[in-house]
Amino acid sequence: MIAMHASETQMMYSVDTEIVQLAADCLDPWLSKHYNLRSAPSARLKNDALRDYLKAADWLQSLKSNATPQTGSSTTEPKAESSQARVSAMFVNGVNRLAASGQVQASIVSVYDRIGDLFISGDMKECDRLIRAIDTESTHADLILSFLMATAAAPSDRLPSRAEFFNRVRNRFARELGESKASEILDSLR
Amino acid sequence: MPLNLVKQNIVIYGEQLNPAIYDALWLVGRQIVNERDLVGPRIQTPILSAIKTADLEIVVLPERIQAAPIDPLANDDRASHVIRRTVRELPGTAYRAIGINFQWQLLMEPDSIQEFSRNAFLKSDDPFWREAGAVGGIAGASLTSLALEGRRKIFIDPLIPDYSVTAPPAGFVIDFNYHYDATDGAMVEQALAHRQAAHEETDRLAHLLVR
Numbered sequence: 001m002i003a004m005h006a007s008e009t010q011m012m013y014s015v016d017t018e019i020v021q022l023a024a025d026c027l028d029p030w031l032s033k034h035y036n037l038r039s040a041p042s043a044r045l046k047n048d049a050l051r052d053y054l055k056a057a058d059w060l061q062s063l064k065s066n067a068t069p070q071t072g073s074s075t076t077e078p079k080a081e082s083s084q085a086r087v088s089a090m091f092v093n094g095v096n097r098l099a100a101s102g103q104v105q106a107s108i109v110s111v112y113d114r115i116g117d118l119f120i121s122g123d124m125k126e127c128d129r130l131i132r133a134i135d136t137e138s139t140h141a142d143l144i145l146s147f148l149m150a151t152a153a154a155p156s157d158r159l160p161s162r163a164e165f166f167n168r169v170r171n172r173f174a175r176e177l178g179e180s181k182a183s184e185i186l187d188s189l190r
Numbered sequence: 191m192p193l194n195l196v197k198q199n200i201v202i203y204g205e206q207l208n209p210a211i212y213d214a215l216w217l218v219g220r221q222i223v224n225e226r227d228l229v230g231p232r233i234q235t236p237i238l239s240a241i242k243t244a245d246l247e248i249v250v251l252p253e254r255i256q257a258a259p260i261d262p263l264a265n266d267d268r269a270s271h272v273i274r275r276t277v278r279e280l281p282g283t284a285y286r287a288i289g290i291n292f293q294w295q296l297l298m299e300p301d302s303i304q305e306f307s308r309n310a311f312l313k314s315d316d317p318f319w320r321e322a323g324a325v326g327g328i329a330g331a332s333l334t335s336l337a338l339e340g341r342r343k344i345f346i347d348p349l350i351p352d353y354s355v356t357a358p359p360a361g362f363v364i365d366f367n368y369h370y371d372a373t374d375g376a377m378v379e380q381a382l383a384h385r386q387a388a389h390e391e392t393d394r395l396a397h398l399l400v401r
Binding site for chain 2: 108109116120121122141145149152185188
């Protein structure tokens with residue numbers, strides 16, 4: 001014992017949008033403070049805290065974007081796809097925030113762990129969604145490199161978005177560092 | 191129920207590990223990896239060094255060095271060799287701890303998870319289970335104990351099927367972490383001496399779970 005997992009289907013309530021916004025304004029800083037990643041005593045607990053933070057943040061996001069009653073398990077395909085894309089974006093946002101707060105190491109470890117877990121479970125669609133969700137212009141360069149490195153072993157037909165992601169990264173690096181340096185850094189990651 | 195070792199690695203935590211020095215030249219020059227094995231992608235920045243060889247992935251961050259075999263089933267000492275050689279080459283480095291990690295995955299039919307978890311981790315008449323878990327509850331477990339001269343932590347997390355995925359995996363992820371406090375290279379090497387025994391122990395314990 002003791003890790004109890006109830007259904008992960010999110011409960012989505014019909015709520016007044018103003019109340020939701022108020023909750024969001026209050027909860028978001030609270031979430032950041034509550035899941036104090038810096039004080040987590042081990043890498044595993046940091047990862048657990050990050051995962052919990054992302055779940056909570058995603059729940060909050062779902063409240064904000066759902067004004068009508070629905071159940072997560074009976075959503076139609078487009079809604080399910082939209083929900084999955086949101087979860088992917090939340091992960092990317094979470095590791096970005098972590099890196100922006102000075103915890104680049106923890107964010108890199110989270111990327112490696114997440115991609116590794118997806119490879120093991122064979123969920124390459126989620127892996128592809130993660131790559132699509134990355135804003136290559138604003139994301140920390142070491143984080144971008146970690147995504148490229150961690151996905152380098154995947155066959156291109158399993159990660160159709162990776163080639164386009166690589167090109168976006170290459171454009172940014174070439175612009176910021178010059179063609180030669182960009183090639184030096186990125187060529188082995190293609 | 192298929193039970194497979196899906197991941198293993200060795201991680202050392204230290205201070206100011208300086209990823210910038212862990213480039214291919216240094217790793218080859220110090221005989222930490224063979225030059226002919228440098229076939230994979232590499233990253234070299236001031237805070238991240240990552241190299242994939244033919245059979246290993248090495249990631250260095252300012253407080254962490256991680257070596258993992260590409261093939262999780264590889265039961266050899268190449269990851270240990272990387273860590274051992276590294277601490278010998280950098281004798282003045284301050285370390286904090288070393289972790290030897292194995293992840294097993296137990297797969298089963300989604301419908302079987304609840305019953306399996308209750309039988310494995312809770313008494314059937316447990317009031318806690320009756321109140322909290324009877325409807326759709328899926329239990330996991332964590333167990334911390336002393337083993338192989340270190341602290342062994344086992345985490346068993348349900349792998350809850352995601353029905354939006356075709357043929358979602360379902361079952362349990364079983365993480366074994368052998369933790370050793372280690373403040374210098376000699377203590378790291380002492381811990382590494384337990385890797386093979388730890389590997390065998392996780393195999394035995396994971397199979398006991400499904401017996």
